[in-house]
Amino acid sequence: MNTYSEQLNKLDHQLNALGFCESLIFWDAATLAPENSVDGRASTLVSLSELYYNLLINENTKELLKALEENKNDLDEVGLAKYKFYKEMYDKIACVPVDEYSAFKGLQSKASKAWEEAKEADDFAIFEPYLQKVINFQRKYVTYRNLGGHPYNTLLEDFERGLTVDVADKFFEGLREVIVPLVKEIQTKGKVIDSPFAGVTFPSKGQKEFSDQILDKLGFNKDSGIIAESVHPFTMNITRDDVRITTAYHEDYALSSIYSTIHECGHGLYEQNISKDLGFSKIATGTTMGIHESQSRIYENNIGRSEAFWTTYFDLLKNIFPEQLKDASAETCYLASNDVKASLIRIEADELTYSLHIMVRYEIEKGIFEGKYEAKDLPQVWNDLYTEYLGVTPPSDATGVLQDVHWSEGLFGYFPSYALGSAYACQFEAAMNKVFDFNQAILSDDLSQINEWLKENIHKYGSTKTPEEIILAATGEDFDPAYFTNYLKDKYSKIYDL
Amino acid sequence: MNTYSEQLNKLDHQLNALGFCESLIFWDAATLAPENSVDGRASTLVSLSELYYNLLINENTKELLKALEENKNDLDEVGLAKYKFYKEMYDKIACVPVDEYSAFKGLQSKASKAWEEAKEADDFAIFEPYLQKVINFQRKYVTYRNLGGHPYNTLLEDFERGLTVDVADKFFEGLREVIVPLVKEIQTKGKVIDSPFAGVTFPSKGQKEFSDQILDKLGFNKDSGIIAESVHPFTMNITRDDVRITTAYHEDYALSSIYSTIHECGHGLYEQNISKDLGFSKIATGTTMGIHESQSRIYENNIGRSEAFWTTYFDLLKNIFPEQLKDASAETCYLASNDVKASLIRIEADELTYSLHIMVRYEIEKGIFEGKYEAKDLPQVWNDLYTEYLGVTPPSDATGVLQDVHWSEGLFGYFPSYALGSAYACQFEAAMNKVFDFNQAILSDDLSQINEWLKENIHKYGSTKTPEEIILAATGEDFDPAYFTNYLKDKYSKIYDL
Numbered sequence: 001m002n003t004y005s006e007q008l009n010k011l012d013h014q015l016n017a018l019g020f021c022e023s024l025i026f027w028d029a030a031t032l033a034p035e036n037s038v039d040g041r042a043s044t045l046v047s048l049s050e051l052y053y054n055l056l057i058n059e060n061t062k063e064l065l066k067a068l069e070e071n072k073n074d075l076d077e078v079g080l081a082k083y084k085f086y087k088e089m090y091d092k093i094a095c096v097p098v099d100e101y102s103a104f105k106g107l108q109s110k111a112s113k114a115w116e117e118a119k120e121a122d123d124f125a126i127f128e129p130y131l132q133k134v135i136n137f138q139r140k141y142v143t144y145r146n147l148g149g150h151p152y153n154t155l156l157e158d159f160e161r162g163l164t165v166d167v168a169d170k171f172f173e174g175l176r177e178v179i180v181p182l183v184k185e186i187q188t189k190g191k192v193i194d195s196p197f198a199g200v201t202f203p204s205k206g207q208k209e210f211s212d213q214i215l216d217k218l219g220f221n222k223d224s225g226i227i228a229e230s231v232h233p234f235t236m237n238i239t240r241d242d243v244r245i246t247t248a249y250h251e252d253y254a255l256s257s258i259y260s261t262i263h264e265c266g267h268g269l270y271e272q273n274i275s276k277d278l279g280f281s282k283i284a285t286g287t288t289m290g291i292h293e294s295q296s297r298i299y300e301n302n303i304g305r306s307e308a309f310w311t312t313y314f315d316l317l318k319n320i321f322p323e324q325l326k327d328a329s330a331e332t333c334y335l336a337s338n339d340v341k342a343s344l345i346r347i348e349a350d351e352l353t354y355s356l357h358i359m360v361r362y363e364i365e366k367g368i369f370e371g372k373y374e375a376k377d378l379p380q381v382w383n384d385l386y387t388e389y390l391g392v393t394p395p396s397d398a399t400g401v402l403q404d405v406h407w408s409e410g411l412f413g414y415f416p417s418y419a420l421g422s423a424y425a426c427q428f429e430a431a432m433n434k435v436f437d438f439n440q441a442i443l444s445d446d447l448s449q450i451n452e453w454l455k456e457n458i459h460k461y462g463s464t465k466t467p468e469e470i471i472l473a474a475t476g477e478d479f480d481p482a483y484f485t486n487y488l489k490d491k492y493s494k495i496y497d498l
Numbered sequence: 499m500n501t502y503s504e505q506l507n508k509l510d511h512q513l514n515a516l517g518f519c520e521s522l523i524f525w526d527a528a529t530l531a532p533e534n535s536v537d538g539r540a541s542t543l544v545s546l547s548e549l550y551y552n553l554l555i556n557e558n559t560k561e562l563l564k565a566l567e568e569n570k571n572d573l574d575e576v577g578l579a580k581y582k583f584y585k586e587m588y589d590k591i592a593c594v595p596v597d598e599y600s601a602f603k604g605l606q607s608k609a610s611k612a613w614e615e616a617k618e619a620d621d622f623a624i625f626e627p628y629l630q631k632v633i634n635f636q637r638k639y640v641t642y643r644n645l646g647g648h649p650y651n652t653l654l655e656d657f658e659r660g661l662t663v664d665v666a667d668k669f670f671e672g673l674r675e676v677i678v679p680l681v682k683e684i685q686t687k688g689k690v691i692d693s694p695f696a697g698v699t700f701p702s703k704g705q706k707e708f709s710d711q712i713l714d715k716l717g718f719n720k721d722s723g724i725i726a727e728s729v730h731p732f733t734m735n736i737t738r739d740d741v742r743i744t745t746a747y748h749e750d751y752a753l754s755s756i757y758s759t760i761h762e763c764g765h766g767l768y769e770q771n772i773s774k775d776l777g778f779s780k781i782a783t784g785t786t787m788g789i790h791e792s793q794s795r796i797y798e799n800n801i802g803r804s805e806a807f808w809t810t811y812f813d814l815l816k817n818i819f820p821e822q823l824k825d826a827s828a829e830t831c832y833l834a835s836n837d838v839k840a841s842l843i844r845i846e847a848d849e850l851t852y853s854l855h856i857m858v859r860y861e862i863e864k865g866i867f868e869g870k871y872e873a874k875d876l877p878q879v880w881n882d883l884y885t886e887y888l889g890v891t892p893p894s895d896a897t898g899v900l901q902d903v904h905w906s907e908g909l910f911g912y913f914p915s916y917a918l919g920s921a922y923a924c925q926f927e928a929a930m931n932k933v934f935d936f937n938q939a940i941l942s943d944d945l946s947q948i949n950e951w952l953k954e955n956i957h958k959y960g961s962t963k964t965p966e967e968i969i970l971a972a973t974g975e976d977f978d979p980a981y982f983t984n985y986l987k988d989k990y991s992k993i994y995d996l
Contacts, residue, residue: 013541013545014545014548014549016542016545017541017542017545017546017549018549020538020542021519021522021523021542021546024519024522024523024526025519025522028522028526032724033724033736033740034720034721034722034723034724034739034740035721035722036719036721036722036739036740037722037736037737037739037740039737039739039778040518040736040737040738040739040740040778041737041740043511043515043778044514044515044518044519044778047511047512047514047515048515048519050512051512051515051516051549051553055549221534222532223532223533223534224532224533224534224535225532226530226531226532238531238535238538239535239537239538239539240538241532241534241535241537241538242531242532242534242535242538242539280537280538280541280542
C-alpha cells in the first residue's frame with residue numbers, strides 16, 4: 001500500500017510545483033511584469049497546462065487511482081483526502097481532450113486582454129467574440145463533465161463542492177426576501193450618514209502605513225507573506241509560507257484600500273494557517289471558494305465593519321491622518337463604512353446590497369447555461385437586472401457588464417461563493433459567540449482568540465474537508481442562511497434606527 | 499521531415515516553459531519573496547528539475563534526435579541550430595541519473611543558503627560540508643560526462659563552448675604577462691587619482707534616478723524589461739520581451755550602482771535584441787557566458803569607463819547631485835572610475851586588476867578537479883593566491899573565499915568567461931572602429947550605432963552560433979586576446995602618464 005501512497009505523493013509534488021509556477025506567474029503579471037511580456041507568458045501558460053494535463057491524465061494515474069480506491073481503508077486521513085481530491089480532479093479534467101484543455105488556457109489569456117481593452121475603451125464589442133468563445137468552451141465542458149441536473153450545476157460544483165441550482169435558488173430567494181425590503185426601508189426611512197472620508201484626500205503613503213499596521217493587528221505573518229499593489233486586489237498563495245496579497249490605494253477613497261487589505265488578509269490568514277502536516281501539496285490550500293470567501297468576509301465585514309473594530313482602531317488611523325480625521329470619530333467611521341447605497345459596482349458595494357450584485361450575475365450565468373443568453377445579449381440583460389434588483393441602471397458597459405474580470409477567465413459558477421461566504425461567516429461568528437465574546441475579542445485589540453478558533457476549526461484542514469463537513473464540525477449545525485439574514489436585520493436596524 | 503521538426507519544437511516549448519518558471523522563481527527569490535518561502539521554493543525546484551529531466555531524457559527524444567541527425571540536410575538554419583542545441587543538452591544531462599540530477603537542485607538550494615549564512619557570520623565552517631558535497635557531485639559529473647583531456651575541460655565547456663584548459667592556460671598566461679607588470683608600474687610610478695566620489699554620500703533616490711535615465715540612454719527597452727534592487731546585481735531573461743535586471747544602491751559608493759546598472763544593461767540588451775524569429779525557445783538566449791559577459795563588459799568598460807562616456811553623461815549625473823559633485827568634472831569622474839587598486843573583492847575591482855581575481859579562481863577550480871584541493875583547503879589556497887597575484891591578503895574569509903555565490907550553486911567553470919568576455923569586448927570594439935568611430939558614437943549621445951552593430955553581429959543570433967562563429971563573422975578574425983592586452987596598455991598608460 002505504501003507504494004501507492006508514495007506514487008500519489010510524487011505526482012502531487014510535481015503537479016503542485018506546476019501550480020506554484022502558475023500562481024507565481026499570475027502574481028507577477030498583475031504586480032510587476034513589463035508591458036510586452038504578455039505573449040511569452042501566454043505561451044508558457046499553455047505549455048504548463050499541457051504538462052499538467054499529461055502528467056495527470058494517463059493510464060498510470062488511472063491505474064493508481066483504481067488501486068487506491070481498492071485499498072482505501074489502509075490510507076490515513078491525509079492520504080484519503082489526497083486520493084479523493086485527485087479522483088475528483090481526474091474525472092474533471094480527463095473528460096476534456098488535451099488540445100482543448102490547453103487551448104482554453106490560451107483563450108483565457110487573450111480573452112482577459114480583450115476584456116481589459118474593452119473595459120478601458122468602454123466598448124463591449126471588443127470583448128464579445130472572446131466571451132462567446134469562452135461561453136462555448138464552458139458549455140462544451142458541461143456536456144463533457146455532465147454531473148446531471150441543471151447544466152449550471154457542473155460549474156457551481158467547481159467552486160463550491162455540493163452546490164446545485166436548487167440549493168442556490170433557495171438560498172438567494174431567502175436573501176432577496178430579507179434584503180430587498182430592508183434596503184427599501186433604509187432608502188425611505190433611514191437616517192442620512194455623513195462620511196468623514198467623503199471629499200477628503202488620503203495620501204497613498206499613509207494608507208500604506210495603515211495597511212501595514214492593520215495586517216500586524218490582524219495576525220498576518222509577514223515572514224510568510226508580502227503585500228503589494230495591483231489594480232484589482234487579490235490573494236495568491238504560492239505556498240502556506242509564501243502568501244501574497246495586494247491592495248489598491250485610491251487617494252480620494254481611503255475606505256477602499258482599508259477594506260481591500262482586510263479582505264485579502266482574511267484569505268491570506270486561511271492559507272498561512274493550513275497545517276504544515278499537509279506538506280507542499282495541492283490539498284494544502286483552502287477547500288472551496290465559498291469557504292475562502294467566508295474567511296475574507298469574516299475579517300472584512302464581521303470584524304472590519306463592526307463598531308468594535310472602529311472603537312479599537314480609529315486612533316491608529318487618526319494618528320496617521322490627524323488632519324484629515326480631525327472632526328471624525330470611531331462612530332462616524334463605523335457608520336461611513338456601513339452606509340447602504342444601491343450602486344453600480346460590486347466591489348464597492350456595502351455589505352447589505354452586495355448580495356444583490358451577486359444575484360444579478362447568478363441569474364445571468366444560469367441563463368447562459370440554460371441557453372437563454374449569448375454573449376451579445378449580456379449588456380442588455382445586465383442593465384435590466386440591475387434596474388430590477390438594485391433600482392439603478394448602468395450608464396455604460398464599463399460600469400455595467402464589463403466591470404468584473406471573472407467571465408474573461410471562464411470562471412462561471414464563481415460568483416455565488418461570495419454570497420455564500422458572507423453567510424458562512426455569520427454562522428461562524430455565531431459559533432464563536434458560544435465559546436467566547438466575539439465583540440469583546442475585537443475590543444481587546446488582540447485577535448488571536450478569533451484567529452485561533454478559525455485556524456483550529458477551518459484553516460488547518462486545507463482541502464481535506466468539504467464545506468459541509470467544516471460547517472457541521474465547526475458550528476454543530478448544517479449550513480443555515482438565517483444566521484446571515486438575522487445578522488443583516490440586526491445590524492442595519494441599529495445603524496439606521498429602523 | 500516536418501513532423502520531426504514539429505516534435506522538437508513542441509518539446510522545446512515545454513522545456514522552455516519550465517525554464518521560464520525557474521527563471522521567474524530565481525528572480526522572485528532574489529528580489530521579493532518572503533523569508534520563510536525557502537523550503538517551498540526548494541521543493542518546487544526539485545520537482546521542476548525532475549519534470550525537465552523526464553521530459554527530455556527518454557527513448558522518444560533519443561529516437562527523435564537520431565531521426566533529426568539522419569535528416570539534418572532538410573533542416574533550415576534555425577531547425578539545425580535547435581537540433582544541435584538539444585543534442586548537446588541531451589548528452590550533457592542523459593549521463594546523470596535522474597535522482598542525482600534532481601537531488602543536485604536540492605543541494606544547490608541548501609548550499610546557497612549555507613553560503614549566505616557563512617558569509618554573514620564570516621565562518622567558512624558553516625559552508626564547508628555543503629561545498630564538499632557540491633564538489634563531489636561535480637567531480638562525479640565530470641566522470642559521467644567526460645569530454646576527455648583535463649577533467650576541468652568538461653566544466654569549462656558548459657560555460658564557453660570550445661574552451662579547454664590548454665586554451666585557458668595560454669589565455670591567462672598572456673594576460674598575466676601584461677597585467678602584472680602594468681599594475682606594478684602604476685603602483686610605483688603612476689600618479690595618484692583623487693575620486694570625487696570618495697567620502698561623499700549619494701542618496702539612493704538620486705542613484706535610482708540616474709540608473710533610470712542611463713538605461714534610456716543605453717537603449718534598454720522598459721516595455722520589455724524592468725529594473726529592481728537585489729543584494730547581488732544580476733540579469734534574468736524570462737523571455738526576450740521580459741528581461742529583468744537588478745542593481746544595488748550603496749549611498750557611500752555611488753559608482754557601484756552606476757556600473758552595476760550599466761553592466762546588467764549590457765546583458766539585458768543582448769537578450770532584448772535576440773531575433774523574434776527564434777520564438778519562445780531555449781535557443782532564444784545568449785549563446786554562452788563568455789559572449790554574454792562580452793556584452794555586459796563592452797557596456798560597462800569600453801563604453802561606461804571611457805572618457806567619452808563621462809564627457810557625454812557627467813552633466814546628467816551632476817544635475818541629480820549638484821551639491822555632491824560641485825567640485826567634480828567629467829575628467830575626475832573618468833579617472834575615478836579607472837583608479838587601479840589591487841583589492842580583495844572581485845566585483846569592486848577596476849578593469850585592469852579584474853582578470854587577476856579571475857585567475858585566482860581559475861587556478862583553484864583547476865586544482866579542485868585535478869584532485870589537489872578539497873573544500874577544507876580553499877580558504878588557505880585562496881589567501882595564498884591573492885597574496886601572490888594581487889599582493890593583498892584577505893583578513894577574513896568573508897572578504898576572501900566566501901565572497902562569491904558561484905561555488906554554492908556548483909558553477910565551476912563559470913569564472914573564466916568573465917575574463918574572456920572582457921577580451922572579446924575589445925575585439926568587438928576594434929571591429930566596430932573599422933566601420934565607424936566608436937568613441938564618436940559615444941560622444942554623440944546616441945548609442946544606436948553601437949547597439950545596432952552588436953544586435954546585427956551578435957545579439958540577434960541567440961544561441962544559433964558558437965562563440966567562434968560569432969567572433970569570426972563579426973570581426974573577420976579568430977579570437978585574439980591581443981586586442982584586450984593592447985587596449986589595457988593604451989588605456990592605462992594614458993591615464994597614469996606611464
